[in-house]
Amino acid sequence: MRKNRVMKKGLGRATLEFKRLKYFIAVAEELHFGRAAARLEMAQPPLSRQIATLEKEIGAQLFDRARSQIRLTEAGAVLLDRARDILDDLDSAYREVELIGRGGAGRLRVAFVGSATHGVLPSLIKSYRSHYPHVDLSLSSMNNAELERGLIQRDIDIAVARPSLQGDEFRSMALHHEPLILALPDNSALAGQSLPIKLADLDKETFVLYPRRPRPSFADHILKVCEGEGFTPADQIFAQDYQTAISLVSVGVGLAMVPKSVSNSPRAGVLYRSYEGNNPGTSLTVHARRDNRKPQVLQFFDIIEKYTRKRT
């Protein structure tokens, strides 16, 4: 059965509309119902009624009605002030929200593996910023495990991972592919030799690998590369992330296999060398939750697409 509406009528305040405030402002500025109505592109009688309703709603006289000349009361003057502010606020709120909704503003939280900072990522970010300068970009570095957790818990919007994260709930797009090279301690015997280094010869070396999780990890990838060459590194040291691994190499703990772009940024104590043998390379992949419909995310993927198409 239909609910009783009359009951509700008793409770609630009157309707309380923006329209009324706009009307009021028009009348207050014109001090003339006829002209105000014309400005509002409406007839005068409904305008008079709306003002009367507003006065009843607030419970205060807003205009002094002398026939020849209407004047604002003090209450009306104050309301005029406040109403202007409120409508301005409302308008700017709407604009702001609309802009965020279009992806033109707001926040985009991007996280990436440390080894991405030397390659294409910086220029990709620059490209996005130039397209959407008002978006507040939050950037942070994480290993693959943290990236995955961040995406799932919605702590980040975009993850740039190496290698690709697995999961149906993620949308993914390849960003960049590059060969692997060796990172050697500069006092290593291998570093000195002028001959090309053969991967198969390194089966007795200590490999610094990172990180172990989540599977498949970059470490798994490297081990598979060695396997393809017919050996498993005799000594394996595991680091949490790429930064730590390079530090270990620089102090002579062992060698590491890293993406080529890493060699763009020299580091004391570390020499980068290419090698002969199995080199499937390594890929940076960009991920986001499929259900993340944030326009900023969609636009970020658009930028990636443009970007990669340009480079190929």
Added chain:
Amino acid sequence: MRKNRVMKKGLGRATLEFKRLKYFIAVAEELHFGRAAARLEMAQPPLSRQIATLEKEIGAQLFDRARSQIRLTEAGAVLLDRARDILDDLDSAYREVELIGRGGAGRLRVAFVGSATHGVLPSLIKSYRSHYPHVDLSLSSMNNAELERGLIQRDIDIAVARPSLQGDEFRSMALHHEPLILALPDNSALAGQSLPIKLADLDKETFVLYPRRPRPSFADHILKVCEGEGFTPADQIFAQDYQTAISLVSVGVGLAMVPKSVSNSPRAGVLYRSYEGNNPGTSLTVHARRDNRKPQVLQFFDIIEKYTRKRT
């Protein structure tokens, strides 16, 4: 003929109502259309529709609708913030205006003749303040001519005049009546004598009179008093206002007739003496424009009425 409404539809933005914001806040806080509808004491379908309309109006998605759990989008989160502020502002604006409309706040501009400051006016003002502590009282001293001009030009709300202002456009109320006394230079021969002073004996004295305008002025009043005693002062000096007149007396220019309450505040060089003879006294009268419907004014008159009734 009826104007074409369809045309107007095309132009203006959508309706833009407070209701929608309230609905939005409810849904944003509950994150559940059903519960929000219950809280708003309405059915769920119209609520869904209103939110959809709001989203169309703004042009941005406000909620992520996953079937099981709806979430605010970033745009929605910002709107929630803004909408709360706006509705708060609106509410406090309404309250403020209502209070002013009731006369509980706002401004009351009172002006008075200088000679009123010694008598009942201060305690009347105190009484008003205690009843309406949030009204901003603006007090100033003027002569009768300025009082009249101030009222007519709406620069002041209340005028306390002596004698009464004339004019149909003014509402008037007697505030206080008191006898006249003489203000004499302290080196005057009259000041020394121990016998009662007879007004009729003063026909050769210099009278300091104030002000000349507007007619009938306080000066006219004094001259009529003398006339009633059968003489016109031989020497007449005119001052702009009461303060100046007393100053002239204090430096020995002549004598003045003043309201008795003036003697409440002694002044160097001036002696106050009562006299024998015609003494119709003098009245303070309160005036306001009849068309000044400011509640503060009406309440001020109420206070006067209570006040004078108490004293009689």
Added chain:
DNA sequence: ATCCGCCAATACCAACAGAGTATCATCAGA
């Protein structure tokens, strides 16, 4: 003094927005 004109208020009507009920579609969890 009287009339005319201007302007806000009132009366009444038509149309639309919004709230209600019934129902559907879809997804999660048993």
Added chain:
DNA sequence: TCTGATGATACTCTGTTGGTATTGGCGGAT
């Protein structure tokens, strides 16, 4: 696979709002 929960859709109806016609009252002009 079925069931329950939840938001969307379809549609009906009422109240609000805007429109036109008219009134009422004050000020200025004849």
